[in-house]
Amino acid sequence: MRVLGIETSCDETGVAIYDTSRQGGDGLLADALYSQVSMHAEYGGVVPELASRDHTRKLLPLIEQVLAEAKMTRAELEGIAYTAGPGLVGALMVGASTAHGMARALDIPVLGVHHMEGHLLAPMLEEKAPAFPFVALLVSGGHTQLVAVQGLGEYTLLGESVDDAAGEAFDKAAKMLGLAYPGGPEVARLAETGDPKRFRFPRPMTDRPGLDFSFSGLKTHTLTTLRQHEEAGTLDAQTRADITRAFEEAVVDTLVIKCRRALDQTGLKRIVMAGGVSANTRLRERLAVETQKRGAEAFYPRGRFCTDNGAMIAYVGAQRLAAGERDVPGEMQATPRWPLERLSTPG
CATH class of the missing domain: 3.30.420.40 (ATPase, nucleotide binding domain)
Structure with missing residues (x-):
């Protein structure tokens, strides 16, 4: 299952494509990341409104970039995963609305995933992955x-x-x-x-x-x-x-x-x-x-997967989508506060 992952929880716009037919890091077909650090640096911290606007500006070009790197078209995607929380609500909504819009247009399943579950399982993308x-x-x-x-x-x-x-x-x-x-x-x-x-x-x-x-x-x-x-x-x-x-x-x-x-x-x-x-x-x-x-x-995880990134969202989303999890059609998730222990076991 080839899954597009979208991360827009805070001040990085991350996009990746993961293929569950391959093992571990070999399944990562492409990933791209745009950091807003330089924009927020003059304020000494993240400005939520600026973060949301920048996600809107950068997300679609990054999606096209990873599709090109993976030598795929949108029609070849089989699922879309996005960060549903925790995070800044406006930033989360950018990813959620884009994911749901694309999924509806392509008639493929979509799923909101937990940002911290992404971090937790990011080492699964490495050659030396934990069991x-x-x-x-x-x-x-x-x-x-x-x-x-x-x-x-x-x-x-x-x-x-x-x-x-x-x-x-x-x-x-x-x-x-x-x-x-x-x-x-x-x-x-x-x-x-x-x-x-x-x-x-x-x-x-x-x-x-x-x-x-x-x-x-x-x-x-x-x-x-x-x-x-x-x-x-x-x-x-x-x-x-x-x-x-x-x-x-x-x-x-x-x-x-x-x-x-x-x-x-x-x-x-x-x-x-x-x-x-x-x-x-x-x-x-x-x-x-x-x-x-x-x-x-x-x-x-390797250094570039320690910070927020699309690869971890694509990986977690791919595992859960492959297990049959789906968002209810038309119901986007954006949960600024979301305890990790409330997550369900797929299947």
Whole structure:
């Protein structure tokens, strides 16, 4: 089944085509991505109205691009999948209306899929793909969650952030430090020049049992440290880098400690990490060490599939469409808040 996937949940327009007759990443026939980062950077964050307009402008040309790369016509598509949520409602509606319009014109099935399920299963597109069951760490700008995964649609939430997600914490720390948006890559770059021994920031919620996260206190600690040095006249370039390194080390340690606990609690030997923050090099290195100690394996999507993309939506949509799932004709889905554990098992 050849499925067109459309991702328009926030500030990236992603389109891809996946063929279920092939295995894993070999099924990805074409994918394209347009990022709005430069447009939103001057505002220091995503402007929803601008995001929706840009999706409208870019979506159809990207669809034509991936069809050409896959050497296909629209008539050869057998299904369409789109991100139905969570995300910005206006941005979601652009993808949903385009998907439903095309599906009706082509008389093929259409399905809205969960954005975070896309991230969770993005490593299935890699040559080294995980087998079920596994623990998943979903770590992005809007979500930080630990999930036990038994199969497609079989998800149990183990823990999540009670305030800021890790990606939000990176963006807010970057803003405090005067770094560009998006903050994650900028923080990582500056942290490379920082002294890891100068400051030690708290590892929030690691001194108590459980798998929930909290990063708001760490954000406050970072701001307080910056202000103290600013008032003392000691906030030079090296101090900024040292503070950045301490912040990144604290986030990475916290995530790894919770992953370790999740593996111990579930007894599973595989962990998947996905979402924008999963591209962080130090986080990958630390998680690899911890999993190796436990005789476990870690799996990640390639860098370009860590951020929002159409390939993950095409893959998940293809699995569910092939299992017989469909949207009700004429009923588009756009669900800004959509808990992952509410998803059904196909079939």
